[in-house]
Amino acid sequence: MDIRYLTNPKDVRNYNTDELRKEFLVQNLYEPDEVVGVYSHADRVVVLGIYPVHETVSVSQGIDVKKDFGTQYFLERREAGVFNIGGKGKIIADGQEYEMNYKDCLYIAKGTKEVFFLSCNAEEPARFYLISTPAHKAFQTTYIPIANAKKRQIGDSKTANKRVINQFIHPDVLETCQLSMGMTSLETGSVWNTMPAHTHERRMEIYTYFEIPHGNKVFHFMGRPEETRHILVDNYEAVISPPWSIHCGAGTSNYTFIWAMAGENRAFDDMDNIAIEKLK
Ligand SMILES: O=C(O)C(=O)C[C@H](O)C(=O)CO
Numbered sequence: 001m002d003i004r005y006l007t008n009p010k011d012v013r014n015y016n017t018d019e020l021r022k023e024f025l026v027q028n029l030y031e032p033d034e035v036v037g038v039y040s041h042a043d044r045v046v047v048l049g050i051y052p053v054h055e056t057v058s059v060s061q062g063i064d065v066k067k068d069f070g071t072q073y074f075l076e077r078r079e080a081g082v083f084n085i086g087g088k089g090k091i092i093a094d095g096q097e098y099e100m101n102y103k104d105c106l107y108i109a110k111g112t113k114e115v116f117f118l119s120c121n122a123e124e125p126a127r128f129y130l131i132s133t134p135a136h137k138a139f140q141t142t143y144i145p146i147a148n149a150k151k152r153q154i155g156d157s158k159t160a161n162k163r164v165i166n167q168f169i170h171p172d173v174l175e176t177c178q179l180s181m182g183m184t185s186l187e188t189g190s191v192w193n194t195m196p197a198h199t200h201e202r203r204m205e206i207y208t209y210f211e212i213p214h215g216n217k218v219f220h221f222m223g224r225p226e227e228t229r230h231i232l233v234d235n236y237e238a239v240i241s242p243p244w245s246i247h248c249g250a251g252t253s254n255y256t257f258i259w260a261m262a263g264e265n266r267a268f269d270d271m272d273n274i275a276i277e278k279l280k
């Protein structure tokens, strides 16, 4: 598994573009009938891209669970949230089958031994984006369609940041150990997410961007507030935000992204906002 170790802001200020991308950007997550994964030491978050085209794919396919996690199976001491951002598919978790339509989410509890993924149509494969975090207690595996997510309308078209935050894995929707996940969609004409920017001192965050129209990109901003950097992100790529970094982004068009957080608490608003005048 691709391991990303922790970074220090003092070092990162000297990284060039390639070094920044190597450390924080996750590319090529979706390989047909494979599981591609990155293990980040920021709050020990794992991101997996699972892309079953012709075959049924196990969550730990190609992963040396004993070596990477020191356990008998992947979710022995972990919980996970999965979104389908492709064609219609299915997840089978310890024998229970869940139909996964576009933008459906499944929370999978700690202790789930076997998890399989498949597509309903190889011509339009499902694309599963999974985030997993360490867990100490087994809660309830829960299917969460977008209709069940808590909606938060935020921003304004005058400041090009009108968007809906859909909180799927959130304390108002279900119990988890530490994982929070949701999906934010920007309205046509809006490009900024999370402006004013904020830092995540108590919880890391990781994002994947999609629904970026062809020929467009998202500028993901990171770094210390007084010394920002950016990483250009394409459709279906993910980007790791370490706790010391600001978080905000702007696209060359509107887009959708999935965010996931893990760390000290599950209070969605536990972020430290930075006044725009302070950003450099
Ligand atoms: O658009 C937004 O604002 C968000 O989606 C907020 C993120 O979820 C976030 O950064 C929470 O820390």
Ligand SMILES: [Zn+2]
Residues within 6 Å of the ligand: 194, 198, 200, 205, 247, 271
């Ligand atoms: Zn954030």
